[in-house]
Amino acid sequence: MTLYAFFGAIEQGFAYGLMVIGVYLTFRVLDFPDLTVDGSLPLGAAVSAVAITSGYSPLLSIFMAAGAGFLAGMVTGVLNTKFKILHLLASILTMIALYSINLRIMGRPNMALLGQDTVVDWFNGFTGMLPQHSTPLLFGLICFAVVFVLIWFLHTELGLAFLATGDNAQMITSQGVNTDNIIIFGVGLSNALVAASGALVAQNQGAADVNMGVGSIVAGLASVIIGETVFGDKTITRALIAALLGSVLYRIAIGLALGLKLGSFAITPSDLNLITAILVVFALVMPKMKRQFLAGRSK
Amino acid sequence: MKKILLLMVAVLLVASTAFAGKKYVVSVTQIVEHPALDAMRDGVADRLKEKGIDFTYNVHNAQNNMANNTQIVSQIIGEQPDVIVAIATPGAQACAQKIHDRPIVFTGVTDPVTAGLVKDLKNSGGRNITGMSDFSPLDKQVALIREIVPNVKTIGIIYNSGEPNSVPNLKALKEEAAKLGINVEEATISNSSGVYQAAKSLVGRCDVIYVGTDNTVVSAIESAVKVCEDNRLPLIVADVDSVARGAIAAVAVDYYKMGLQTGDMVARILVDGAKPGDMPVEFLNDLNLHVNLKAAQAMGVTLPQSVVDRAVKVIR
Numbered sequence: 001m002t003l004y005a006f007f008g009a010i011e012q013g014f015a016y017g018l019m020v021i022g023v024y025l026t027f028r029v030l031d032f033p034d035l036t037v038d039g040s041l042p043l044g045a046a047v048s049a050v051a052i053t054s055g056y057s058p059l060l061s062i063f064m065a066a067g068a069g070f071l072a073g074m075v076t077g078v079l080n081t082k083f084k085i086l087h088l089l090a091s092i093l094t095m096i097a098l099y100s101i102n103l104r105i106m107g108r109p110n111m112a113l114l115g116q117d118t119v120v121d122w123f124n125g126f127t128g129m130l131p132q133h134s135t136p137l138l139f140g141l142i143c144f145a146v147v148f149v150l151i152w153f154l155h156t157e158l159g160l161a162f163l164a165t166g167d168n169a170q171m172i173t174s175q176g177v178n179t180d181n182i183i184i185f186g187v188g189l190s191n192a193l194v195a196a197s198g199a200l201v202a203q204n205q206g207a208a209d210v211n212m213g214v215g216s217i218v219a220g221l222a223s224v225i226i227g228e229t230v231f232g233d234k235t236i237t238r239a240l241i242a243a244l245l246g247s248v249l250y251r252i253a254i255g256l257a258l259g260l261k262l263g264s265f266a267i268t269p270s271d272l273n274l275i276t277a278i279l280v281v282f283a284l285v286m287p288k289m290k291r292q293f294l295a296g297r298s299k
Numbered sequence: 300m301k302k303i304l305l306l307m308v309a310v311l312l313v314a315s316t317a318f319a320g321k322k323y324v325v326s327v328t329q330i331v332e333h334p335a336l337d338a339m340r341d342g343v344a345d346r347l348k349e350k351g352i353d354f355t356y357n358v359h360n361a362q363n364n365m366a367n368n369t370q371i372v373s374q375i376i377g378e379q380p381d382v383i384v385a386i387a388t389p390g391a392q393a394c395a396q397k398i399h400d401r402p403i404v405f406t407g408v409t410d411p412v413t414a415g416l417v418k419d420l421k422n423s424g425g426r427n428i429t430g431m432s433d434f435s436p437l438d439k440q441v442a443l444i445r446e447i448v449p450n451v452k453t454i455g456i457i458y459n460s461g462e463p464n465s466v467p468n469l470k471a472l473k474e475e476a477a478k479l480g481i482n483v484e485e486a487t488i489s490n491s492s493g494v495y496q497a498a499k500s501l502v503g504r505c506d507v508i509y510v511g512t513d514n515t516v517v518s519a520i521e522s523a524v525k526v527c528e529d530n531r532l533p534l535i536v537a538d539v540d541s542v543a544r545g546a547i548a549a550v551a552v553d554y555y556k557m558g559l560q561t562g563d564m565v566a567r568i569l570v571d572g573a574k575p576g577d578m579p580v581e582f583l584n585d586l587n588l589h590v591n592l593k594a595a596q597a598m599g600v601t602l603p604q605s606v607v608d609r610a611v612k613v614i615r
Binding site: 001002003004005007008009011012015016096099100103108109110112113114115131132201204205206207209210211212214215219251254255258259270272273 | 332359360361362363364365366367368369370371372373374376377378388389392393395396397413414415416460461462463465466489
């Protein structure tokens with residue numbers, strides 16, 4: 001792996017970092033497996049691309065994307081809580097609906113941002129560093145800023161209710177909190193982060209594409225699990241940072257797979273998905289192996 | 300001392316150009332494994348070999364994942380290539396966004412202007428990028444349809460509204476048909492499993508079904524073939540592989556030849572020092588006609604002898 005590829009992996013890790021945090025919030029905190037992600041990521045990209053090409057500032061476009069993502073997440077939440085549709089199915093419905101909506105928003109399947117000013121260009125110009133260094137720095141700063149706001153939020157009264165909803169809905173209901181509203185808000189918040197991530201990704205890769213969400217949820221879940229395995233999840237602060245760093249580790253692993261050469265045994269580019277799957281399985285089995293190893297030592 | 304050093308340097312320089320030749324690095328980014336895209340990738344390499352150019356060919360494949368696609372760009376920057384070959388739109392866009400100091404040659408991009416890769420087809424506005432478009436010549440497609448179905452009033456088209464290639468194709472088809480007073484009926488799908496339904500929905504609404512270079516529809520072309528055979532409705536396509544799979548005819552881009560021509564562009568940059576910014580976007584004018592007589596019979600059409608005679612390949 002060259003240094004460029006390494007920085008590229010960190011950049012991708014942070015670009016998708018907000019998405020991974022969003023996945024963490026639904027999957028781990030709310031206990032709500034949310035496939036809306038595959039649709040809300042390109043939604044954020046589409047909204048951002050349309051906003052930028054119609055003359056809005058790239059920074060504002062990220063907030064507009066987040067707003068759109070929040071609405072998309074709320075739809076999933078409402079389908080689940082008010083209409084009693086199973087969470088997986090509710091999110092799949094929103095996801096497939098978003099495909100058509102994203103095509104409507106852009107008016108075409110692929111919207112180029114090449115030659116348009118983006119937050120990435122701004123920051124690169126502002127720091128004067130090489131783009132391959134300043135871009136990961138920018139995305140990292142954004143991710144950590146969001147993580148700190150989330151940590152603050154999760155310690156407020158609403159945040160605590162949010163944390164408790166996934167843990168013990170009965171207890172929190174008996175405290176007089178409406179869990180339905182918390183779920184709608186929570187899935188909305190998660191998808192706002194995912195859509196903001198989509199906006200960053202589009203601005204970074206020079207185009208919004210209606211198919212760019214495919215496989216996001218897999219990458220998101222893999223990143224969350226890798227993060228937990230490597231960095232632990234004892235406290236919420238630790239878990240959030242672990243999810244974010246898990247995203248970076250996941251992309252570094254992909255980067256290694258992309259550039260893998262083992263002597264005369266040639267890995268072809270078509271092996272990438274297999275290698276990705278093996279990496280994720282490895283991350284899933286690691287905690288168990290670690291426990292067994294520790295148990296064996298303590299004897 | 301200085302003179303001797305200079306002399307040594309000079310001898311080394313001469314020797315290196317005369318005997319060793321330069322070993323170039325060509326990095327390729329390809330969005331997904333696909334026969335047409337693979338053919339272009341091989342065509343570029345074969346042409347460079349034919350020309351006796353010494354090069355390493357670093358091929359990357361994003362497995363249809365946009366995140367991998369962007370990461371591949373960082374891998375490529377690390378390889379310090381002399382030329383980057385970007386196959387299909389998303390890979391070309393990711394390269395164009397990140398790489399400004401090395402020549403990029405895209406290929407298999409249908410609409411490079413809308414994709415934001417070049418300002419116009421004449422020149423890339425002095426940028427480091429040029430390449431080849433695989434835009435289907437819709438005038439030739441419609442002419443073929445009229446030859447095979449002379450009294451065509453309405454053309455039915457099946458396409459995926461989510462494919463960047465298909466939307467400009469549809470627009471061009473409509474323009475071309477409008478010139479000749481022909482209607483266009485659309486059936487859109489979002490995945491391959493919708494092809495059967497879409498083809499059925501066109502029965503009775505059109506005189507011929509046309510499928511362009513749409514990856515989603517082409518991957519399930521057999522469903523359209525079945526509907527057309529059952530209803531004796533001609534099916535004409537824009538890729539030659541689908542003719543072998545049961546469509547009547549196609550006048551199509553040969554993606555391997557396209558790769559060869561892209562290889563020529565790469566060679567001009569590597570060897571002749573051409574600047575991508577001065578090189579216009581190229582098209583493949585040499586098209587192949589394939590026909591399938593069995594399919595024609597099953598769909599109730601008699602192919603005119605003039606069409607059969609022109610075909611590069613006739614399936615009986």
